[in-house]
Amino acid sequence: MxxxxxxxxxxxxxxxxxxxxxxxxxxxxxxxxxxxxxxxxxxxxxxxxxxxxxxxxxxxxxxxxxxxxxxxxxxxxxxxxxxxxxxxxxxxxxxxxxxxxxxxxxxxxxxxxxxxxxxxxxxxxxxxxxxxxxxxxxxxxxxxxxxxxxxxxxxxxxPKPEIGVVILVPPEALKTTESRGLLPADLTHAQAASGSASANVLTTAIATGDWELAGRMMELDVFHERYRKSLFPSFDEIRMYCRSLGAFGMTISGAGPSLFVAVKDGEEQEVARKLLQQFPYYEALALQPAGAGARIE
Ligand SMILES: Nc1ncnc2c1ncn2[C@@H]1O[C@H](COP(=O)(O)OP(=O)(O)OP(=O)(O)O)[C@@H](O)[C@H]1O
Ligand SMILES: N[C@@H](CCO)C(=O)O
CATH class of the missing domain: 3.30.230.10 (Ribosomal Protein S5; domain 2)
Known part of the structure; x- marks a missing residue:
């Protein structure tokens, strides 16, 4: 060979x-x-x-x-x-x-x-x-x-943000096409303006390293979360619990079904452990952001 x-x-x-x-x-x-x-x-x-x-x-x-x-x-x-x-x-x-x-x-x-x-x-x-x-x-x-x-x-x-990441992964996969199929064809002008405003503040907060603010904006989506979240068991309870743990914010990862929690750098292991204890339906991955993209080794 x-x-x-x-x-x-x-x-x-x-x-x-x-x-x-x-x-x-x-x-x-x-x-x-x-x-x-x-x-x-x-x-x-x-x-x-x-x-x-x-x-x-x-x-x-x-x-x-x-x-x-x-x-x-x-x-x-x-x-x-x-x-x-x-x-x-x-x-x-x-x-x-x-x-x-x-x-x-x-x-x-x-x-x-x-x-x-x-x-x-x-x-x-x-x-x-x-x-x-x-x-x-x-x-x-x-x-x-x-x-x-x-x-x-x-x-x-x-650049790679200085945060920790917890990803909650449920047992069943969900096709992105299926998850996108749940979204409405149109939003009102007021909804679009609100979504644009939270996205603008989100990205500016990430760019300036203000993850307290970025985390709050992560939870102010109008484009997809409300149409998808019923598929993810305990979504609201997990968000409340993440707040009680001092996480920056929690939202759907991509089209789901995993959930993304942004936490202070170094706290990801502890937050993952507590989330796993509280919501054993999900696997909890304690991770870091990556600075490098696809590359040849
Ligand atoms: N390593 C891989 N090799 C070949 N095909 C893959 C690979 N990984 C994913 N795929 C294809 O992509 C599909 C999964 O894509 P899908 O967009 O549904 O999920 P996802 O990309 O994990 O989620 P999301 O886009 O929400 O982050 C698989 O069913 C398979 O067809
Ligand atoms: N933006 C995409 C991410 C998943 O590929 C979605 O939410 O459907």
């Missing part, structure tokens, strides 16, 4: 952070690793039971992304074996599909000997994912704030 050529490391993400719907994402120090080896046909090997359900041939999302990037640049790409190890829960609101797309973009860039700018990568990823929040954060790392509409793509990258 041929020797491995290179390994791509890609971070999980939490998207939206409340009112930053489809725009704000944060990379998390929880990773997928994809090792690439020359092979006669495309094949993907997954380690671990959770990922065993995924397709392993040309229809796999990582492979499709590699081939789509090559097609867009009128290039041919040879087939490879991809060996995937991931600590990222699948379909649980931690950007697993975005990590697959980001891995595909970075693999294509390497195999085709191309160099994309960060914004080019974010644009390709957003077009494939359909929205820009988690795919930009997983590609670039830190916190990313994006505007993506048609031909227009704007990206602001903020």
């Amino acid at each position: 041929a020797a491995p050529m290179f390994t791509v490391v890609v971070p999980a993400t939490t998207a939206n952070l409340g009112p930053g719907y489809d725009s704000v994402g944060m990379a998390l120090a929880l990773h997928m690793r994809v090792t690439v080896t020359r092979a006669d046909a495309w094949r993907v090997n997954y380690t671990g039971e959770e990922y065993a359900e995924l397709t392993t041939g040309e229809d796999n999302l990582i492979v499709q992304t590699v081939k789509e990037v090559a097609r867009r640049y009128y290039r041919e790409v040879e087939s490879h074996l991809l060996h995937v190890e991931s600590d990222i829960p699948l379909g649980k609101g931690l950007g697993s599909s975005a990590t697959a797309i980001a891995a595909g973009i970075v693999i294509a860039e390497k195999l085709l000997s191309m160099t994309f700018t960060p914004v080019e990568k974010a644009r390709i990823g957003s077009e494939l994912e359909g929205h820009s929040d988690n795919v930009t954060a997983t590609l670039l790392g830190g916190v990313t704030v994006t505007y993506f509409a048609g031909d227009s793509m704007e990206v602001i990258q903020l």
Whole structure:
């Protein structure tokens, strides 16, 4: 068998952070690793039971992304074996599909000997994912704030925040398409103005490191939370309990079903332990944000 050529490391993400719907994402120090080896046909090997359900041939999302990037640049790409190890829960609101797309973009860039700018990568990823929040954060790392509409793509990258993170992960996955299907087609002008205001303050507070304020804004979403939260057991009780523990804020992670809790740096283990004790339905992951995005190791 041929020797491995290179390994791509890609971070999980939490998207939206409340009112930053489809725009704000944060990379998390929880990773997928994809090792690439020359092979006669495309094949993907997954380690671990959770990922065993995924397709392993040309229809796999990582492979499709590699081939789509090559097609867009009128290039041919040879087939490879991809060996995937991931600590990222699948379909649980931690950007697993975005990590697959980001891995595909970075693999294509390497195999085709191309160099994309960060914004080019974010644009390709957003077009494939359909929205820009988690795919930009997983590609670039830190916190990313994006505007993506048609031909227009704007990206602001903020450094890794100095906070701790707790992610509450329930046992059942929830497809993003299903969760998006719960959202209304329209909001009133007043609702849109309120959502825009809380998102503006959220991102400015993150940029200035004011997480007390950012955490309060995380809980003032009008775009999606009220339509989704009934799917997540004990949502309001968890929010109240997080406040009693001194957390900055709690909201849905991405499209759910996981929940994202922002806490003071260094308090994530203790808050995770207490949340697990109180809400044993959820697994509690104590994490840190990640400064680096998808990269070759
Ligand atoms: N490592 C991977 N390799 C190939 N396909 C993947 C991989 N990870 C995720 N996918 C694809 O993405 C789907 C899950 O995407 P979905 O958007 O529903 O969840 P998510 O990305 O984890 O959540 P969210 O977008 O809310 O953060 C899987 O069912 C699978 O089709
Ligand atoms: N912004 C997306 C994130 C999930 O991919 C949503 O909330 O549907």
